[in-house]
Amino acid sequence: MAQAAPSKYLTGDIPATKEFLNKFDTFLIDCDGVLWSGEHVFDGIPQTIEFLRSQGKRTVFVTNNSTKSREEYLKKLESKDIPSGVEDIFGSAYSAAIYISRILKLPAPKNKVYVIGEAGIEHELSSENIPFIGGTDPAYRKDMDPEAWQGIADGSLLDPDVGVVLAGLDFHINYYKIAMGYQYLKRGAVFLATNLDSTLPLNKNFFPGAGSILIPLINMTGQQPLALGKPSQAMMDAVEGKFQLDRSRTCMIGDRLDTDIKFGIQGKLGGTLAVLTGVNKKEDWEKEGAVAAPAFYVDALSDLRAAAQ
């Protein structure tokens, strides 16, 4: 699915960068691998976001990382001097909560959500008044014991009101949580995922991503979850609805072809911009069978500031 026109390289090309900026009103910006890697913010990022906003552009941070809620993301952005409001943040946990409360709308009391994930998911579910179990509850951070083997097998440990399994990145994943999730799915719960990223870029290396944490459930059930993060168009629809975007004047910026760039192309946005500070490199989209190719690319997001000259 590499596109016909070659990807245009903007770094160091001031006229092309200015032309690029003039095409768009809104930039949807991935965070991990674009703004930062873990706690390390890339050079010039705060100034770049400031510059885009000074040019009248709307900057929306669209992230698949479900471990933080929008409020927590805002705190991180602020601590790194990156200008934003909470309304400019759209995460996969929020996307999942919106989907459950406004689209899935299971009738109570069978609308409880079994969560595999961290506090970000819990906060967003709470903000939509969705009942849930699991998640960061210490009762689920346990080893298997005879009661667990028996109670999971005979169902006595299961909550009969669970109608949804929502799985995302869980730094406390264990055998017990996977075994419980499988039982709920086997009983017919709807299978949702915040996102399917296989890895999480952090500290200049890679760690297990949400897609690798929840894949045991896919392997056991043979079922694929509905993913609510990039590149799922369920997320794009939610973003468009919230921000009233003109898709033709919107550009997706990200480091991953299989999430960010695919998300922008499938969403028929006016453009996509790849940055080379994260997972994918130029050779990844130039090779045969590449999952997606960006319309534009830069070495780093801060290269866009050249247009300020």
Added chain:
Amino acid sequence: MAQAAPSKYLTGDIPATKEFLNKFDTFLIDCDGVLWSGEHVFDGIPQTIEFLRSQGKRTVFVTNNSTKSREEYLKKLESKDIPSGVEDIFGSAYSAAIYISRILKLPAPKNKVYVIGEAGIEHELSSENIPFIGGTDPAYRKDMDPEAWQGIADGSLLDPDVGVVLAGLDFHINYYKIAMGYQYLKRGAVFLATNLDSTLPLNKNFFPGAGSILIPLINMTGQQPLALGKPSQAMMDAVEGKFQLDRSRTCMIGDRLDTDIKFGIQGKLGGTLAVLTGVNKKEDWEKEGAVAAPAFYVDALSDLRAAAQ
């Protein structure tokens, strides 16, 4: 891959059962789902094994469950009054240890094995004098903390002598263990699996199997491990070498088409017998695209005792 001749049903058919027994000298017998489900031994199993041995048949227990060593398996068999010697037990952990020490033969000191799994794997590695880390070491049963994020990312927590990642069923799987395993594979360690069973039948239900515990590593690296359990023919070669089998006079007995029955067919054994006390049912091999079909089947292994009449 369903075979041309229909599977022959032996339950209640005494002449056919006698004819079946006369075809074979050795029975390779799966344990979980055939002899027992968890701690529950199926009716008549001790007497059936006793009967087969009284008929001059060799009974070899071939199991993909890597959580127990051969000695531990023997204890379990004895506690259930099932006659066996330690030499009649062949597990995937033992198969993996044999493969590492006698076939892979990495030069020391770069031959250390990073284990994801339980004590069974450790015991079998020790019996072959293979150095290992991970496994049941309490130091690996930990949450991520700043030192872990940093030390895994920068490599300071990694052992430079690890040349193999051996993954199997681990009831204490966690984020830390997966993250470590990924780093070793990324550095070029050989990727081995005791087995790839997606589920573990227990207490009349299903729990995550080895294949579902290690699949995050497959998802992150895009690499497939070499599996040393059924249906891998590496295991069949090891079994044949150890027991000096005449394959044409050997029958594989099991409950799973994708491991047991496939193992016997691909190993060109004289026959395969499916039992219906475990994972698969008759409709599973009769449907279009079935992974394998047994030559014979019974409702339960104890049905073979009818031939004693």
